[in-house]
Amino acid sequence: MKKSLARLDLNLLFTLQILLKEQNVSKTAKKLNVTPSTVSKALKKLRDWFDDPLFVKTPQGLRPTPLAQSIEEDLAEWLQMGSQILEKRGDEVPNGVHFNLVMESPLLLIMFNQLSQSIYQKYPDAKVKVQTWDYDSLESIICGNADIGFSGRESHPRSKELLDLLPYFIDFEVLFTDLxxxxxxxxxxxxxxxxxxxxxxxxxxxxxxxxxxxxxxxxxxxxxxxxxxxxxxxxxxxxxxxxxxxxxxxxxxxxxxxxxxxxxxxxxxxxxxxxxxxxxxxxxxxLTPFTMLWHKRNGHNPKIRWLRDTIKSLYCS
Structure with missing residues (x-):
């Protein structure tokens, strides 16, 4: 039976995020400034909700189950949305945010250092993966394996790389034009x-x-x-x-x-x-329009909107 989100204490999800990072009840309790007993009770409620143990004990500490691992990144992004809604009340950002980028090289070598500094300033615990743009990069954006692509397109009317020929579900913005x-x-x-x-x-x-x-x-x-x-x-x-x-x-x-x-x-x-x-x-x-590309489904994703705005502020001509 599908459970109603209204019945879940959303504070438990924040506890789960810290548990996924620390993989230790005592360390999680210290981070949250609560007792280990409080964290253990929260974990029991989470296990009941998800109908999964979420963590198993090992000599090295708690080890996430496959279900817990599968929701870690989604949880970080979901809590990020919540933090942006409450941004006026504080400046906390979620841990474990992932960025997957594909960028034309050597533009990557010229640009990325400045962009990476902005990412880590905003998200100190971010995990960033960058790959060089190639023939399969657009498919990676479509499939969700890449958040944003950055590459030159062409202007010649007979080119197969025209912006007008991009799939309808790919959004884009030209950052600068090169010759x-x-x-x-x-x-x-x-x-x-x-x-x-x-x-x-x-x-x-x-x-x-x-x-x-x-x-x-x-x-x-x-x-x-x-x-x-x-x-x-x-x-x-x-x-x-x-x-x-x-x-x-x-x-x-x-x-x-x-x-x-x-x-x-x-x-x-x-x-x-x-x-x-x-x-x-x-x-x-x-003329070559160097273009930022993303899937329409990510148009309102707070993480990707922030990334797009940051790239624009750094590199728009």
Whole structure:
């Protein structure tokens, strides 16, 4: 028979959260400033409610049952909602909050330190998992394995990465817009020539695979005007392509987002950057909206709303 929530003392859930963290009745009692007997009585009520022992005794202390483990994260988020409702009465935040993020690299390497400091300042006991954006990342957001994704999309009307082509149940917000640049070694012979489309196509290119595709909007634009790049080397990431472009002794260069200038500076690569030598009407088709994405079901989740607001405050242009 389904039990009514109105019959459950919600203070018991807070006790359960502390028990899950401490896994010890005495330590939990100390945290709550009550007697161990009070905690034991609360645990008995919780066991009756959930019809599960919740914890079993071991030589190392209390060990959560599979049911208790399965509700730990949901409990933290549920209590977080309660704490936000009562925010004007105090500044307590729940323990054990988890954040699962997928972010484009090397943007991840540039941005995440500042974001992580904000997370741990707000949620000192947070558990944060960050993965690099790849072909399966959107599916991770859809399935609930990732809270928020952060990646560049494309503007070219024939691109499969248009924001308009995202599933209807994915919400998004553009944080800033980037335009790809050309990165080449400081001693590259192209720097001694006039920088135009002929020079750009004269030399071999280092390309990357993006979401299992070896072509991108630049190739579509060049095709429109009857041109094509000579791709001599294809790699898996911007970091790899920039690393190879920075090596002396070859005449290849690569294209990567403008924000990679920060990464190049940080890594002290011997690279200079130049604009892609195309007219504005074509460059506009290469604009890259760097976008925060989340599932509609999380639109009112307090944890994710806080995370979205924090990311916007740090990185919106």
């Amino acid at each position: 790809p640049m050309v990165y080449l070694h400081k001693d590259h012979p192209a720097l001694l020539e006039e920088w135009n489309i002929d020079t750009f196509l004269k030399y071999a290119h280092i390309n990357i695979v993006w979401e299992k595709s070896e072509s991108w909007a630049l190739d579509e634009v060049l095709m429109e005007i009857g041109l094509a790049r000579n791709v001599a080397l294809t790699m898996n990431s911007f970091e790899q392509s920039l690393f190879m472009a920075a090596q002396p002794g070859h005449n290849m260069f690569t294209t990567a987002p403008k924000y990679c200038q920060q990464y190049v500076q940080h890594m002290r690569f011997d690279l200079v950057s130049l604009p892609i030598p195309l007219d504005k009407e074509y460059l506009d088709k290469l």
